[in-house]
Amino acid sequence: MSGPVVRPYGDTTGDGMVQVSFTLPVPHDKRAEGAALQLAAKMGLEPAMLVHAKPMGDGFTFFVVYGRVNHLVDLDAVRVVERDFPLLSAKEVNALVRSGLRRKLSVVGACIGTDAHTVGIDAILNVKGVAGEKGLEYYRELRVTNLGAQVSVPELVEAARVEKADAVLVSQVVTQRDAHLHNTREMSAAFREAMPAGRRPLLIVGGPRFDELMTGELGVDRIFGRGTTPREVASYLVHELVVNRGGRVGAEKVAGR
Known part of the structure; x- marks a missing residue:
């Protein structure tokens, strides 16, 4: 890493905890909840906890999962468009x-x-x-x-x-x-x-x-x-x-x- 490094904050500083929401095209049942946790694990959340699951019409379920990631953010590598003009009245x-x-x-x-x-x-x-x-x-x-x-x-x-x-x-x-x-x-x-x-x-x-x-x-x-x-x-x-x-x-x- 070339510059200041930060990790996500959840319960304590630098614990890497994040919350992610998504919808899967499956009806809400135990199998669907298992699929959500499998996806969360593949996204790098380890361990992942399912904190919310709700049917969204026929054959769809909305999920919220919470878990730890090991990724770090290099602030010097962030690229954004800064305002390069004065803010006028x-x-x-x-x-x-x-x-x-x-x-x-x-x-x-x-x-x-x-x-x-x-x-x-x-x-x-x-x-x-x-x-x-x-x-x-x-x-x-x-x-x-x-x-x-x-x-x-x-x-x-x-x-x-x-x-x-x-x-x-x-x-x-x-x-x-x-x-x-x-x-x-x-x-x-x-x-x-x-x-x-x-x-x-x-x-x-x-x-x-x-x-x-x-x-x-x-x-x-x-x-x-x-x-x-x-x-x-x-x-x-x-x-x-x-x-x-x-x-x-x-x-x-x-x-x-």
């Missing part, structure tokens, strides 16, 4: 857009494919926002177009063209069979085909199951995970579209905070 965001762009910053948002879960995109875009923060519609210098749910990729591209979008925000909650990854790749490919690099909007996706390190693989500019707030998104938009691309005025204002 709504007033600061509006001021930077006015001085740097000298026009409203256009944002188009949607849930694409068959995804009908608009809670995420609405939390970021709608005025009511989330976690005590107002959504992007609250920012006077941002022009927000929320297309809602189940928007096709061609419809999204066309809306971005019509609205002259500076940024496109896509929320993906449905992840069965990696639908969120397929939809994102389809979207990024469509924008690359429809618009030249210099005129393409910033492509941003968000959702609880995305790996924030996959921007290059998915062909997008930024991935936001669970817990993202409107203020973070607004600050990122200004950082990328005004400070990085807008030249000296925006850079001086942020540097002077």
